[in-house]
Amino acid sequence: PITRGKDESALNSDGSINLLSAPFSNTAKQTAQGVDFGIQYQLDTSVGRFTYDLIVAYLHSWKGQDNASSPVGELAGTPYSDATDAYVQWKGQTSLFWDYKWLTIGATGNYIGSYDDTTITDLGFHRDVDAYLTMDLQASVRLPYDFKVTVGCNNVLDASPPLSLSSSIEVASGYFKNLYSPIGRFVYFNIGC
DSSP states (O other): OOOOSTTOOSBOTTSOBOOOOOOOOOOOOEEEEEEEEEEEEEEEETTEEEEEEEEEEEEEEEEEOSSTTSOOEEOTTSBOTTSSOBOOSEEEEEEEEEEETTEEEEEEEEEEOOEEOHHHHHTTOOOEEOOEEEEEEEEEEEEGGGEEEEEEEESTTOOOOOOOOOOSGGGTTSSOTTTOOOOOSEEEEEEEO
């Protein structure tokens, strides 16, 4: 049996494990500075309503450390040292939709900015991972009884994720999977209420 008294030890007398302890120590620090910006504009006309959206995120600085004894480094614009995350400075999404009676048609652009491939920098070379832009299209028809039929296409231009040369398992396939999807042009169809 497992005991939890003052005299508890990690092993029982027969050598089996009595206690495992892995306390979490939240001693490292991170600080971030940036701006998120969004606007929406709607215009009603005789031929329908036009709606424009723009969302932009700018990361000015992200300083962090792996643990309390490690140095604080600037991470904005680079993937993290173990490449499990990337601190891209610019991200954005913009869309334009047109609504007229029972019809809605729209397009959305998705943007992820470039960043430094730090593994190559560590070897004495400088390489930027290219910015990434995808375009999505969508059309919906509203039917009686609140039914809606939607057809769309994501990544219309069939853009591939930009090449990353980091040695981490996160990008072993040649791209940074926490930022990008390998799915190319994708057509979908939906019927719902």
